[in-house]
Amino acid sequence: MSGGGLLVAGTTSDAGKSVVTAGICRWLVRRGVKVAPFKGQNMSLNSFVTREGAEIGRAQAMQAQAARVEPTALMNPVLLKPGSDRSSQVVLMGRPVGELSARGYHGGRQKTLFEPVMACLEELRGTYDAVICEGAGSPAEINLRRTDIVNMGIARAARLPVLVVGDIDRGGVFAQFFGTTALLAPEDQELIAGYLVNKFRGDVSLLEPGLEMLHGLTGRRTFGVLPYAHGLGIDEEDGLRVSLRGTVRESVVAPPVGEDVLRVAVCAVPLMSNFTDVDALAAEPGVIVRFVDRPEELADADLVIVPGTRGTVRALEWLRERGLAGALARRAAEGRPVLGVCGGFQVLGEHIDDEVESRAGAVPGLGLLPVRVRFAAEKTLARPSGEALGQPVEGYEIHHGVAEVLGGEPFLDGCRVGEVWGTHWHGSLESDAFRRAFLRAVAAASGRRFVPAPDTSFADLREAQLDRLGDLIEEHADTDALLRLIEGGAPSGLPFVPPGAPDFPGAPAAGTPGAAQ
Numbered sequence: 001m002s003g004g005g006l007l008v009a010g011t012t013s014d015a016g017k018s019v020v021t022a023g024i025c026r027w028l029v030r031r032g033v034k035v036a037p038f039k040g041q042n043m044s045l046n047s048f049v050t051r052e053g054a055e056i057g058r059a060q061a062m063q064a065q066a067a068r069v070e071p072t073a074l075m076n077p078v079l080l081k082p083g084s085d086r087s088s089q090v091v092l093m094g095r096p097v098g099e100l101s102a103r104g105y106h107g108g109r110q111k112t113l114f115e116p117v118m119a120c121l122e123e124l125r126g127t128y129d130a131v132i133c134e135g136a137g138s139p140a141e142i143n144l145r146r147t148d149i150v151n152m153g154i155a156r157a158a159r160l161p162v163l164v165v166g167d168i169d170r171g172g173v174f175a176q177f178f179g180t181t182a183l184l185a186p187e188d189q190e191l192i193a194g195y196l197v198n199k200f201r202g203d204v205s206l207l208e209p210g211l212e213m214l215h216g217l218t219g220r221r222t223f224g225v226l227p228y229a230h231g232l233g234i235d236e237e238d239g240l241r242v243s244l245r246g247t248v249r250e251s252v253v254a255p256p257v258g259e260d261v262l263r264v265a266v267c268a269v270p271l272m273s274n275f276t277d278v279d280a281l282a283a284e285p286g287v288i289v290r291f292v293d294r295p296e297e298l299a300d301a302d303l304v305i306v307p308g309t310r311g312t313v314r315a316l317e318w319l320r321e322r323g324l325a326g327a328l329a330r331r332a333a334e335g336r337p338v339l340g341v342c343g344g345f346q347v348l349g350e351h352i353d354d355e356v357e358s359r360a361g362a363v364p365g366l367g368l369l370p371v372r373v374r375f376a377a378e379k380t381l382a383r384p385s386g387e388a389l390g391q392p393v394e395g396y397e398i399h400h401g402v403a404e405v406l407g408g409e410p411f412l413d414g415c416r417v418g419e420v421w422g423t424h425w426h427g428s429l430e431s432d433a434f435r436r437a438f439l440r441a442v443a444a445a446s447g448r449r450f451v452p453a454p455d456t457s458f459a460d461l462r463e464a465q466l467d468r469l470g471d472l473i474e475e476h477a478d479t480d481a482l483l484r485l486i487e488g489g490a491p492s493g494l495p496f497v498p499p500g501a502p503d504f505p506g507a508p509a510a511g512t513p514g515a516a517q
Helices: 017-030 058-066 102-112 114-127 142-147 152-158 173-182 208-218 275-282 312-321 324-334 343-347 432-446 458-476 479-488
Strands: 004-010 035-038 041-043 047-049 055-057 078-082 087-092 095-101 130-134 162-167 192-200 221-227 262-267 287-292 303-306 338-341 351-354 361-364 371-382 385-388 391-394 397-405 409-411 414-417 420-423
Touching: 004 017, 004 152, 004 479, 017 035, 017 058, 017 130, 017 162, 017 458, 017 479, 035 058, 035 114, 047 058, 047 397, 055 058, 055 078, 058 130, 058 458, 095 371, 102 114, 102 142, 114 130, 114 152, 142 152, 162 173, 173 192, 173 208, 208 221, 221 458, 221 479, 262 275, 262 432, 275 287, 275 432, 303 324, 303 343, 312 324, 312 343, 312 351, 324 338, 338 343, 343 371, 343 397, 343 420, 391 432, 397 414, 409 420, 432 458, 458 479
Parallel strands: 004 130, 004 162, 035 130, 041 078, 162 192, 192 221, 262 287, 262 303, 303 338, 338 420, 351 371
Antiparallel strands: 047 055, 078 087, 087 095, 351 361, 371 397, 385 391, 409 414, 414 420
């Protein structure tokens, strides 16, 4: 196999593109194929810092782990980080290059990014046996087709076959498959090789008549039916919506080692970023993690976490409006544990000076830590390591805020005062020995007879979850047919499904290898 590829598209957002891409990567690497993930453009507040100091979508970092390769900026050249409903920070090749409205981005900037996106894809295809690309949203967003750099735009230019994933648990999957195909221009339809059903519950034989009729209507086969898999615990692209208040996040269902459980409440701040920081806690037997947005929900929590956010000042206002700021102050006064991470660390400080992110200027913080924060134009992107609570620990940093620590006990790059802890380090709780030491400190402060499990390895749990994704593909997809698709491209002679969307002036011809927009 040399330079093969596949685009995993979806009928909707959250159809399962990220996990299917990761599953295909893990299945391929177990076959001895040198494979890499790729997503030309990602919109996410969940990001990661690579070894070379580049910021990419955390989903692509997870997919790289599935492929057993080191993540790089090539795998996600364009990352959009929403700062409001109408604007996002644009991160190109791992570095922020500006803030743009949706109209400004789709109105021109996106098209100028097509060349660097394609250059990254071609470099990966020249290095790896196969590149498994993830699309975004739906390829049938016909209002955005002209400037598309993540779905059919790159599929047509790179001659990639397209596998369309649909979430049957939502209902309407046959209409989604048919409608997605029928809304594409004939030149794009030539690359739609077939479908993959995701999150199916029940007897597959009951689904087969529908799949046969779908084949008759579109001329395209279904490459597999993946069952609904509970508790995958895999990194997601987007932050939890506040409407999911009370969502419990867990990876492992196991009884506590000690006599008590530990209850962790995570404040569901606006523009929450890197909420995967709490996954390592949720993986611990006896630790219950839930997202909250009301002060009374902090009452029975043994630990409250104020997580990272793309809008520090907005999160601070939200905490005050909701009454959570007062509840956090009472906890601090009572010696009950609070942990602030990144933006959450910043709001716990005394003062914030922000002329960059919110442009709000001088704003008083919650005053729970002796820290003053000034927002810098240049973003800090780092992979620090060190020691805390007598244990080795490492993490990653993604922030514009520069913290001046004026007192307290040192804690990672931040500080601790009483039972209030603050740091910019994301991912620190994935360090097993440090996590156990931190949980012991929380349990002692809370008066809980909780004992961390002595053998929980977050890295091993993550590997096991990625293997589960590979198993889903291997056991429930036609892997021989998928391999032929990756190696040989979309089958020739796929029929046109009317009505189709009109192509646009200047679009590359589907039959032109390497055509560019």
